Each structure stands twice: as C-alpha cells, then as structure tokens.
Amino acid sequence: MNILSDKYTTVKPEDVTIWFKAAPVTAFPKDGGACVKYKDLQIAVFNFKRLNTWYACQNLSPEKQEMVLSRGMIGDHKGIPMVACPLHKKIFSLENGENLNGDLEAIATYPVKIENDFVYVGFSE
Amino acid sequence: MKTIIVVGNGMVGYKFCEKFVTKEGSEKFKVIVFGEEPRPAYDRVHLSEFFENQDAKALEMAPAKWYAENNIDLIVDERVTDIHKASKKITTAKDRELSYDYLVLATGSSAFVPPIKGVEKEGVFVYRTIEDLEGMLAYAAKLKQTNPNAKAAVLGGGLLGLEAGKAVMDMGLEPHIVEFAPKLMPRQLDSRSSQVLQLKLESIGLNIHLSKATNQILGDKAITGMEFGEDDVLDVEMLIISAGIRPRDELAKTSGLEMGVRGGIVVDNKMQTSDPNIYAIGEIALYNQMIYGLVAPGYDMAGVAVDQILGENKSVMAEEIDMSTKLKLIGVDVASFGEPFMPAAKGHSIIFENKTQHLYKRINVSLDGKKLLGGILVGDATDYSMLHQIYLNGMAIPEDPAQLILPATEGGGSFGDVMDLPDEAQICSCENVTKGQICGTIESGESKDLADVVSCTKAGTGCGGCKPMVKDLTEATLKSLGIEVKDTVCEHFDLNRQDLYKIIQVKGYKTFDEVLDNHGNGGHGCELCKPVVASLMASINADTANKEYAIQDSNDRFLANIQRNGTYSVVPRVPGGEITPDKLIALGEIAKKYDLYTKVTGGVRIDLFGATLNQLPLIWKDLIGHGFESGHAYGKSLRTVKTCVGSTWCRYGMDESVSFGIELENRYRGIRAPHKIKGGVSGCIRECAEARGKDFGLIAVEGGWNLYLGGNGGATPRHAELFAEQIDNKTVIKYIDRYLMLYMRTAKPLQRTAAWQERLEGGLDYLKEVIIEDKLGIAEDLENEMQTLVNKFECEWTQAINDPEMMKRFNHFVNSEEEDDNLVFVPLREQKMPEKWV
Ligand code: SRM
Ligand SMILES: Cc1cc2nc3c(=O)[nH]c(=O)nc-3n(C[C@H](O)[C@H](O)[C@H](O)COP(=O)(O)OP(=O)(O)OC[C@H]3O[C@@H](n4cnc5c(N)ncnc54)[C@H](O)[C@@H]3O)c2cc1C
Ligand code: SF4
Ligand code: FES
Numbered sequence: 001m002n003i004l005s006d007k008y009t010t011v012k013p014e015d016v017t018i019w020f021k022a023a024p025v026t027a028f029p030k031d032g033g034a035c036v037k038y039k040d041l042q043i044a045v046f047n048f049k050r051l052n053t054w055y056a057c058q059n060l061s062p063e064k065q066e067m068v069l070s071r072g073m074i075g076d077h078k079g080i081p082m083v084a085c086p087l088h089k090k091i092f093s094l095e096n097g098e099n100l101n102g103d104l105e106a107i108a109t110y111p112v113k114i115e116n117d118f119v120y121v122g123f124s125e
Numbered sequence: 126m127k128t129i130i131v132v133g134n135g136m137v138g139y140k141f142c143e144k145f146v147t148k149e150g151s152e153k154f155k156v157i158v159f160g161e162e163p164r165p166a167y168d169r170v171h172l173s174e175f176f177e178n179q180d181a182k183a184l185e186m187a188p189a190k191w192y193a194e195n196n197i198d199l200i201v202d203e204r205v206t207d208i209h210k211a212s213k214k215i216t217t218a219k220d221r222e223l224s225y226d227y228l229v230l231a232t233g234s235s236a237f238v239p240p241i242k243g244v245e246k247e248g249v250f251v252y253r254t255i256e257d258l259e260g261m262l263a264y265a266a267k268l269k270q271t272n273p274n275a276k277a278a279v280l281g282g283g284l285l286g287l288e289a290g291k292a293v294m295d296m297g298l299e300p301h302i303v304e305f306a307p308k309l310m311p312r313q314l315d316s317r318s319s320q321v322l323q324l325k326l327e328s329i330g331l332n333i334h335l336s337k338a339t340n341q342i343l344g345d346k347a348i349t350g351m352e353f354g355e356d357d358v359l360d361v362e363m364l365i366i367s368a369g370i371r372p373r374d375e376l377a378k379t380s381g382l383e384m385g386v387r388g389g390i391v392v393d394n395k396m397q398t399s400d401p402n403i404y405a406i407g408e409i410a411l412y413n414q415m416i417y418g419l420v421a422p423g424y425d426m427a428g429v430a431v432d433q434i435l436g437e438n439k440s441v442m443a444e445e446i447d448m449s450t451k452l453k454l455i456g457v458d459v460a461s462f463g464e465p466f467m468p469a470a471k472g473h474s475i476i477f478e479n480k481t482q483h484l485y486k487r488i489n490v491s492l493d494g495k496k497l498l499g500g501i502l503v504g505d506a507t508d509y510s511m512l513h514q515i516y517l518n519g520m521a522i523p524e525d526p527a528q529l530i531l532p533a534t535e536g537g538g539s540f541g542d543v544m545d546l547p548d549e550a551q552i553c554s555c556e557n558v559t560k561g562q563i564c565g566t567i568e569s570g571e572s573k574d575l576a577d578v579v580s581c582t583k584a585g586t587g588c589g590g591c592k593p594m595v596k597d598l599t600e601a602t603l604k605s606l607g608i609e610v611k612d613t614v615c616e617h618f619d620l621n622r623q624d625l626y627k628i629i630q631v632k633g634y635k636t637f638d639e640v641l642d643n644h645g646n647g648g649h650g651c652e653l654c655k656p657v658v659a660s661l662m663a664s665i666n667a668d669t670a671n672k673e674y675a676i677q678d679s680n681d682r683f684l685a686n687i688q689r690n691g692t693y694s695v696v697p698r699v700p701g702g703e704i705t706p707d708k709l710i711a712l713g714e715i716a717k718k719y720d721l722y723t724k725v726t727g728g729v730r731i732d733l734f735g736a737t738l739n740q741l742p743l744i745w746k747d748l749i750g751h752g753f754e755s756g757h758a759y760g761k762s763l764r765t766v767k768t769c770v771g772s773t774w775c776r777y778g779m780d781e782s783v784s785f786g787i788e789l790e791n792r793y794r795g796i797r798a799p800h801k802i803k804g805g806v807s808g809c810i811r812e813c814a815e816a817r818g819k820d821f822g823l824i825a826v827e828g829g830w831n832l833y834l835g836g837n838g839g840a841t842p843r844h845a846e847l848f849a850e851q852i853d854n855k856t857v858i859k860y861i862d863r864y865l866m867l868y869m870r871t872a873k874p875l876q877r878t879a880a881w882q883e884r885l886e887g888g889l890d891y892l893k894e895v896i897i898e899d900k901l902g903i904a905e906d907l908e909n910e911m912q913t914l915v916n917k918f919e920c921e922w923t924q925a926i927n928d929p930e931m932m933k934r935f936n937h938f939v940n941s942e943e944e945d946d947n948l949v950f951v952p953l954r955e956q957k958m959p960e961k962w963v
Contacts, residue, residue, distance in 0.1 A: 004947070023939040031638075031649075032675025037938040042947070045939075050638070050649045060947075064962050066691045067937075067947045071682065073675070075651035078616065084652035086679035086687055091652065103188050 004065050007041060008058035008108035010097060016111055016122035025117045033083065035059050035070035036121060043110060043121055044070030046094060048081055054112035055094035056121050061085045062104045069107070077101075127154050127226040129434065130215060132205045132376065134160025136169055137407030137423035138231030139186045144431045146195040151435065156197045157225075159217060161204040162254060165189050170420055170587070173453075175258050176292050179962075184255070208380035210400050227402055227434050230377070230390060231427075234370040234408040234416070239280075243342030249364045252289045261365065265296040268362050276301060277363035278351060280339065282309040284452060286367040290331050291454050293365065301332045301361060303351065308335065313450060313461040317478065318485045318503045325457055325483035325504060334359065370418055372409045385411040394441040396430040404430045412442060420587065421554040422446050428557065447554065449513050451506060451590055458506035463499025463516045464489055472498055477530050479504075486530040488512070490522070497522050497529070510594045511543075518550045543597045544605070552594055555587020560598060567602045575599045612873060615653035617645050622657055622799065622874050629658075630665050637662075637676045656681070657874045660761055663797030664869045667917035670760065671924055671931050680759035683935065684922055685741055690948060690959035692735050695721070696758035697748050698794060699730040701768045701786035701806075711751035719744055722956045728765040728803070730756060735957065737944050738937045745922045754920040757795060761875070763802045766790035767815065771808030771825065778808035780825035785854060786814075792858065793865065795918045796911075799872040799881075802865065805836075817845045820878040821861050829853050834864055834892070837879035846882070846889050849897065859908065863896045866907040 022036040022045065033046040042059035059067045064087060072083045074094070081094040092099055097106040111122035129145075131138050142158060145151050160166065167184040175184060182188075192199035204218040208228065216222045236251035238244055248268075250261050268275040275298050279289045282304030293300040302309075308319035309326075323333050337357075342364065343350040350360045372389040376382075383391045383399035389411030396404045396412075406426035408416060417423070425442060432440035449462030467474065467489040477486045484504035491498055497516045502509055512529060515522060522529060546552075548561030566572040566581045578599050579585050585592045600610050612621045620628070625640070634640050637658050641650055656678035662668045670681040680686050685693035697712070712731050716723045719740055721733040736744055757763060768786030772778030786806040793802065805816030806823045816822025822833040822845050829851035836845030849860060864878075872881040885891060894900040925931045937945045949960040 027933070027939040029675040029934070034934075034939040035937060037941045037943065040946070042938075042945070048649075064689075065947075066689075067945050068687075068691045071679070071687075071691075073652045073655050073678075074649075075617075075655065076649040077651060079648065081649070082651070086682075087689075087691070089652050103185070103191075104182075105188065105190070 004060055005058070005062055005105070008060060010106075010108045011110045011122055011124045013111040013122065015124040017125055018123045019113065019120040020123060022119045022121050025114060025119055028119065031074060033070040033072070033074065035067070036119075038121065038123065042067050042070075044072075044083070045112060045119060045121060046070075046074050046083065048074060048094070051081060053081070054114060054119065055081065055083075056110040056112045057083070057092065057094060057097060058108045060107070061087060061090065062099070062107055063088060063090050128224065129154050129156045129227045129229060130205075130223060130225040131156065131158040131229045131231060132215070133231035133233055133373075133407070133409070134158050134162070134166045134199065134201065135231060135233045135407065136166060136186065136420055137233070137427050138229070139166035140424045141229055141231060141406060141427040141430060142192070142195070142197055143187070144428050145434075146197070148431060148435055152196075154434075157223065158192070158197060158199045159203055159205050160199070160201045162256075163202045164255070165192070165199060165201060167255065169253075171453075172252075172255070172258065173288055173292050175255060176262070176295055179262070181255050205376065208376055208382075208403070210380055210382075210403070213402060225402075227404065229430055229434075230398070230403065230405040230409055231407045232373040232376065232409045234372045234418070236366060237369040237371045238366055239339075239368050241339050241342060243344070243348070244366070246342055246344050247347035248344075248362060249342065249348055249366065251366050252285060252292075258292075261292075261363070262296065264363060265293075265298055269297060272362070273297075274299060275363070276359075276361045277365065278303050278359060278361040279365045279367055280351075281367035281369070282306070282333070282335070283312065283367065283369075284310060284450060287326070287331075287452060287454060287457075289365045289367050290326075291457075293363075294330060298363065299332070300330065301334060301359060302326075303334045303337050303339065303359070305338055306335070309333065310452075310459070310461075313465055314459075314501055314503070315466050315487065317476070318487065318501045321478065321480060321483055321485040321503045322457075322459055324480060328483065329456060370408065370416070372411070372416055374409060377405075385414065389416050392426075394429075394444075395433045395438075396426050396442065397433070404433070406430050413444075413446070415446075417446055417448070419448065419450065421557075424555055424587070425557060447517065449516075451509055453590075458502065458504055460502045460506040460509040460513075461500065462509070462513045463497070465499050465501045467498055475527050475530065477527075488526060488530055490526045494524075494526065495521065497526070500530075502530075510591065514546055514550050514552075514594075518547050520546070543594060544601050552598065553582075553584035553587065553591045555591075556583040556585075558582045558584040563595060563598050564602045567599065568606065572599075574603075614657050614874060615651055617641065617648045617650055617654050619646065620644060622661070623871050625658065626661055626665070626870055629661050635662070635666070637673060650676070652678075653874075660797045660799065660874075663762075664914075667796075667914050669795070669919060669921035669924060671921050671928075674931075674934060678761075683738065683741065684755065684759060684925060685736065686759045688734060688959065689962065691945065692737055692948065692959070693741060694732050694734040694758070695736055695741070695744055695748070696726065696730060696732045696756040697753035698756040698790070699765075700790040700794075701766055701783050702729045703768075703783055703787060708751060708753070711748075711753075715744060715747045715751075718747070720957070722953070722958060726758075728758075729767055730765060732758070735950065735959070737948070738935050739942075739944050742926050742932055742935050746926050749920075749923055749926065755795070755922040760795075760797060761800050762795060762797045763790065763793040763804070766793075766804035766806060767819070768806045769808050769813035771806070775808055777811060778825070779827065780808055780830070782806040782808040782814065782823075782825060785823065785830075785857075788854075789858075789861070792915055793861075795921070796865075796869075796914050798865065798869050800875050800877045802878070818842070819845065821845070821864065823857060826851060830857050832857055832860060834889075835879045835882035837877050839877070841879070843879045843883070845879075848889070848893065860896055862911040863904055863907045864892070866911045867892075867895065 028047040030049040036043045044059040046055045071086045074083045077100050082091045084091045097109045113120045166186040207216045236253045277293045277298040278301040279286045282302045290300045290302045308316050337353045340352045377390045390405040392410045407423035452459040472491045488500035489498040550560040572578045585595045655676040659676045670677045716733050726732045766786045766789045768782045771782030803819045804821045805814040805819040807814040807816045818836045823830045832849045833845035834848045837843045950957040
C-alpha cells in the first residue's frame, strides 16, 4: 500500500556506509529544517540549535504521504525532540521516528554529522 | 507454554487481546489470533466516519505492529474453518492446523439479509465492514454520473438503519428509510417519540416509509425499485439492508457446541461454552438467551474470559446488562436508557413534548417516585449522560421528577452535579471506568490533565459518548484539589497568552529563545507555543513573519496557505473587493503562466492554487510588479473587509461602503491577532456585505454608521452585536481600534472575537464601558498602540523577495534546484487539482 514509505528505512549510526555531503551548515535555519535530496530520496534535516544536535528523517509524512516534514516546526514533547507535520500537526520523535500523538507508523531516521561546517547524512547501502 | 487461539479479530476479539496482555500471568501463554477480514481489527462503531475521509487506518483499534510488540501472532485474511474439540485443534481455510489449550470464539455477527426475492441484485448492500462501504461509495459514484438525482433506500429503521440513511444522504443520493414496523427504532422508542423523530429526520431531508413489508426487489441485473404491495412501488437504484444481525456461528454448528434455537453460541456467566476449553464472547455469545448487539457488553465479556482463563474464578458477567443507547447522527439527538417503555403498573411516566421544536422527553419513575427506571430523549439528549448515571446508580431524584427534563429556563435542567455521583458510578461503559477511577488517578497525582486521564484509564476511547462527563469530572476534581485548571499555552510555559503578552511587552523581548529561556519550563518549545509567541511579537512589535520564520505556523512560515499536497495557494489583497480591469487581467495572466487553479473565494477575492515552494517568490515578483501586495490569507490577521457597492452605484445606498471598506482594510492589513479578523461594510440595511457575520461590521443608516462587533461564520456562527448607532467615520475607526487592541491583548490563542466577546465577563455592556466611556482609562493607550502598528505596516512579500537571505527558504531542496518529485495533479474541469488522498 505505502509504496513511497517503503523507500525509507532507519539507518543506525553503526550501519552507515555512505556519508552524503548535503549542504553547508548555513543553509539550515536555526531550530528549524530544510530538505535534502539524495538520489530519489527526500530527507528532512533539522538544526536543533537549542540542543546543539542535528537530526534527519524522511521528508514524507506517513499520514497522507506528502513530502512536507522538513517544513514542520520542531521542539520537544515531554522532553523528546520532535517535529510537527505542517499539515495536521502529527508529531514524530526525531530520535526514533515514533509518532508521539497517534499510532501512525514510525518514520525513518538517519544519522547526521557535521564536518568543516558541512552537513553529512548517513546512508547504508 | 499454553496456547490460546482467538478466532475473530473484531472489536471484541481485539479487546480480549488488549486486556489479556496487561494481566499478570499472561506471559505464560502464547496468543494466536485469526481474522477473516484483510486488516487488523477496527472500530466498527464508528464505521460511518469512513465516509468522511476514507481513512481505514484512522479506524484501526491498534496497528499491526502492536500485536507483534505484545507477542501476539496476528494472522489476518484467514478464516478458521473447523474445530476439532477432541484433539483440541483448529484448521483454517489455508489448510493450517494448530493446537490450542483454550479457544476463544469472537466471530461476531453478519448483517441479516431477509429472504426477499431479488436481494442478490447489483446495487444491494449490507453495512458491516469497510469493504461494504467501499463497495457502496464506488456504486454511488457510478450512479451519480448517469443520474445526479439517484435515490437509495435503507431497509430497516433501527439504530443502524438511520445511521445508514444519513450515510446515503452524505453520499449525495436521495435517502429513503423503509421500516416494517409502524415506528422508527422500534426497540428503543415509543410511538410518540418515533413520530417526533420522524418529523426531525424529514426536516433534514430523509424520507421515511413505515409499515412497509417488502415483497420483492425489482430490476433486471441491477436494482431499480422495491415493491411493497401491488401498486406500491418505490423507485430506487441502490439499497442498503440493515434488518438486524445474525451471529456467525458456523463453527459451532459443525463442531457440535450448544447453540440457541435462533443461533448464537450458548455461554454461562464465565463465558464458557458447552466445551470448558472453549469460550465465546461478543456478538456471537448467547448469554441469558440474548445476543447483545452492542460493544460495551462485548468488552465486559472479553474481560471475564481473560480473568477466567487466568484463573480468576470470581470474575463473572453481570446478571443484568445495560442496553441504553444514544444515536450518533450529527444534528439528531436520540437516546434511550433503562426501561424506555414501562407498563403503568410499574411506575409513572412524565412526558414533555414540543413537536414544533422536534422535542420529546420521557422519563419513567418508580411508583414511590424515588427512582428513575428509564426514559427516552429525542431532539435534545444533552441530559442523557446525567440521567443515565442517575438510573444506573439508583440515585435519588428531585421531589418533582419533572425538573429532570423541563427546559432549563423554567428552573429545571440543572439538576445533578457530576461530583454528586457515587464513586462506583460507571462513567465509561465501553471501557468500564468508574468515577472513582477517574478521580483516583488525578488524586494520586498520576494524571495531571484530561489527556493523562484518558491515557491512564482509557475512559472515552470507546464510543466517545462519555467524553463530556470525563472532562467535567477531571476539571471538578482538579479544582477540588485546589489545582487551578490553567489555560497555559502548552507544556513549555506555566503562563497563558495574556500573561505572555504583558511579559513580552514589558521586557521588550525580541526572539523566541529569550522568552523561552527566561519564562519557560526548561524545554525547547513546540508547535503550540512557537506560533503564539510569534503572533505576540507581531502584535506588539509589528514584526512580520519573515523575522523568525522557523517559529511560524505552517502557513506563515512560507507566507502562503499550504494545501492538501504540500503546494501552496496565493491570495493577493484586493481591498474592499474593488479591482481594476488591468489588475484582473494581470491575475489571469499570472495564473496562466504558472498553471495555477483559479477560483473566487468565499471572501470575494481571487485565489491561485497549486504553486510549488520554488514558484512562490516568482509569482509574487510578478504580482508585486502589477501593484499587488500580500493578502495575508495565511495569517492570523486581517483577511478581507467585504463591501457591497453602496451609494457609489446602488439606488438604495446610504453611504459609500466601498470607500470606507477600502480605508478600513488598508488600515488593519497585516496586523497579527490571536485569530483571523474579518470586516464587512454594507451601504444599507439590506446588508449585502453580510457585515453582521464579521468580527466588525458596519451598516450605513440615516445619520451615520451602525457598528456591530463580534460576528462569526464558521462552525459556530454568531451574529455581531449592535455596539453603537449613527456614528461618523472617525468614531468608527476610534472604536474599532480600541476594540481590536483590547481583543489582541486579552484573548486566548486561536480565539475569534466572537468567542472572546461571548466569554467576556460583563459582556457587551462592559465593552461599551471600556471602549466608549473609557472606564479603565486605557482608551488612549489602545489607540496609540494600534496607530503604531498601522504606521509600521510593511508588505512581507515585498520584504521577502527583496532580501536574498529570506528568499533561501523557498527552495524545496537545499542541495538542488529541482522541485518536489512527489506531486501528482489530475485534470479537473478545465483546470487541475491534486490527486486524491488514498
Ligand atoms: C479560500 C477560502 C475558501 C474559498 O475557496 O472560498 C477559505 C479557505 C480556508 N479556510 Fe476559510 N476560506 C475562505 C473563506 C471563509 C469564510 C467566508 C468569509 O470570509 O466571508 C469563512 C466564514 C466567515 C468567518 O470566518 O467567520 C471561513 C471560515 C473558516 C474557518 C472557521 C472560522 C471560525 O471562526 O470558526 C476556518 C478554520 C479556522 O480558521 O480555524 C477556516 C479555514 C480555512 C483554511 C485556512 C483551512 C486551512 O487551515 O488550510 C482554508 C485555507 C485554504 C487556502 O489555502 O486558501 N475558514 N472561511 C476562502 C478565502 C477567503 C479569502 O479571500 O481570504
Ligand atoms: C455501522 C455500525 C454501527 C454500530 N454502532 C454501534 C454503536 O453505536 N454502539 C454499539 O454499542 N455498537 C454499535 N455497533 C455494533 C458493534 O460494532 C458490535 O457490537 C461489535 O463490533 C461486536 O464485536 P465483535 O468482535 O463481537 O464482532 P465483529 O466486530 O463483527 O468482529 C468479528 C470478526 O470475526 C471475523 N470472523 C468471523 N468468523 C470468523 C472465522 N471463522 N475465522 C476468522 N475470523 C472470523 C469477522 O470477519 C469479524 O472481523 C455498530 C455496528 C455497525 C456495523
Ligand atoms: S469550508 Fe473552508 S476549510 Fe473547509 S474545505 Fe472549504 S475551504 Fe477548506
Ligand atoms: S499529512 Fe502529516 S500529519 Fe496529516
């Protein structure tokens, strides 16, 4: 049924085989996100400045299969870093992708690293 | 390890699993569930909601992964075909053979199809599963293509039949209900209440046919009509049969379990069948010689079976089962509880009827006048929860029981406070949650708000009928503990919007982080508090949404309205609705250039839909080049000031409504408020601008303008109230300045002026004292604050396209110029629209 979401699977830091050089740090808003294209994938990358941490997840909202998550607001829900989908405000943990205010399937998350002011997203192929 | 096989993954089969896994000792069992339907259990009670959004997932009781996480093997799309009692084995339609220690039958029931000639014809449906509904939707859509006025009938005027009737109506077909009995909902209503209900249903467009026995279904291949008598025919092109249910007891028949004469598997109060290793629960179980076609008794049965299997022998099914019900049709209140029809020998009935208002209330009271035995409510069921509780708990009733149902204006209606209920009172009958449990979870500190109560107790997660009561109880308990029920903006602040307004104004904060770090709870903000702070910064400092775009709500972030598929719509301002032909042409040219779907809005301006993120700045460059500016259709800010043509052209016009409308729209444009603001100006009392449906409205009269405040369309429409009469333009502006500013200072987040004004202590009189008489001595401040905002106005789109830094955000990808490759548009008349959501 969800052909689109089948393309996205969580990558654990230890499983990364490719660090994709995405864009300079300055391309991402402070405490907000932007979308990175990698092959035919759309990855939402967030600069969680308040935690000094970067997160990445699929750009696809699992509820309606639209490419929008990078445009959502981020913050925390009971201490868990999260992103809120801009369409219906379903919220997802940035740490493990879990849907925190419903029972949608979890979204895929990806490791991020910063080197020489560049943002890299980790994939495993 | 012992094995439990559950046959049937419906609502009750699922509830068995849910209750089982939370119990101690359950880890010693392996649970395997077979479901014949192609998906995991879903909420059949709310099946009709599928018509609204066709979202099967939204109805799921739990996602497939829940079963795996709880160590349950769920096998869907596979029917169990045989039980071999002696060897304790089952086989399935896919030839799987499995052994069990306990077998739980939860096979539910299917719709009963009476043996009428022709029922097998195309276009005849039953109403039980998601697949049934999908079939109906497809058939109805096909019908409407050839005949937009197609008719459909529902066979059966019971609880379910009426729900199906409403569904037919929502599908856009002409709805007919055909009932064999001389009254509607024969099991729940007496004939007088049925008549009142019939009037009500007819007034919303349902056609009712009572005392009709259907002889045959007409038509060649597909249904074309129903024949009752010789010359009594109803032409319909679709039929939904809702004539009762039949237990799915095939398995019992072939395996020799004891059954009732009219079907169903006989169980005792432990839910055990004639074979002690086999239990039956839900709509398949015949308990007290009854099949209970409701979900609450099924859930209780599931609980009993769980306890019995785990060795808690004392847990048994109650002797008497409450069959009270409430119809869930929007706009039609019907409920019955306890004994709705009562023989005169057992008690007295008190009846209140008002046919013109489609109102009927009946309560049955014991002979000594002390106990409530049952009742019926049609037209207004707001008292249902309370009456039902009084009945269930045998609570004392007022000396004059009529008070329980008299309209509130006559001193009645207010009897009974939720806190008066005994602790054992069952508030949520679906999940079997008592008042004591709800209050207890708050008193113990486990729950701090309504959301906690719901997640800790599960109250309100079944049919949802008890939600208002759960909310009242939660608030009353919190209050009794001295905990203020605070309207804080979210978990990150212990402050409400009004507090934050004052803090930001006094301290002069300029960024979200400053506010959060100094006044937050140590978290990082969320989708609730960020837009509130963004809006406050705008109301106080005249910041545009460009300043800190990552804290803006979905629409403000990109200065456009996000649409279903993640593209945007563009609405330039057309003040007062006045537009030159050249500008109109420019709009058309630009829409054509970017292939945008174009439509005149309900706010009488022009909306261009389907712009991608990358296109937005290009479109705006063109629009601005032609003299347009942002219409703020995306902001919680002024939308339109709708005008009629007024004395400029109209033969009745008393004043120039267009000129004044334009002046007002240009004055308040761009100002951010707790919610959107709309205005209207009509040139005379004929009111063509619908000014009284707006937050502020003006009507020209002899000697000046009448000013109306606090109107609203939307879900809760409200006419604006007359605030001042025959005032001149200058006074109008003075009053609106003061009014809007007061609203911006004190309203809750996302509260329109209508709701704010309604809840304002002192109401309209208070507003007049503050705004006209300046009782608080703040009128000048309010005007000055407003004037500052007016002076600082800047078109945020012009600001954005002139600043390369700000422009960066309008790229779909940070590392590519490409656009979103996920977008699919389909043709619509001569334009296009996004592909439908699945
Ligand atoms: C475009 C338009 C429908 C149309 O095609 O005609 C529209 C579209 C939306 N309306 Fe509306 N409303 C539109 C006129 C109205 C009107 C009619 C009017 O303004 O005279 C009303 C009733 C009057 C009123 O507001 O009191 C109206 C009452 C609502 C409400 C209910 C507000 C309430 O107080 O209950 C909402 C929901 C909300 O804002 O929370 C809403 C929300 C929406 C949203 C913003 C829903 C959303 O969040 O996406 C829709 C945005 C679609 C988009 O991208 O433009 N819309 N909406 C109309 C735009 C008018 C304009 O030129 O700006
Ligand atoms: C439209 C509608 C509205 C309703 N509204 C209300 C309401 O407002 N209030 C209320 O209390 N009740 C309402 N009900 C009734 C309520 O839905 C039922 O009481 C409840 O679903 C019964 O649950 P169950 O698990 O016993 O049966 P079901 O939900 O029917 O589940 C039984 C499941 O077992 C499967 N099955 C059957 N045989 C086999 C087999 N041999 N092998 C494997 N699987 C099998 C079936 O396919 C089905 O999925 C409504 C019902 C409908 C259809
Ligand atoms: S009424 Fe308004 S919000 Fe609802 S669908 Fe129409 S435009 Fe959208
Ligand atoms: S599409 Fe993302 S929450 Fe609805």
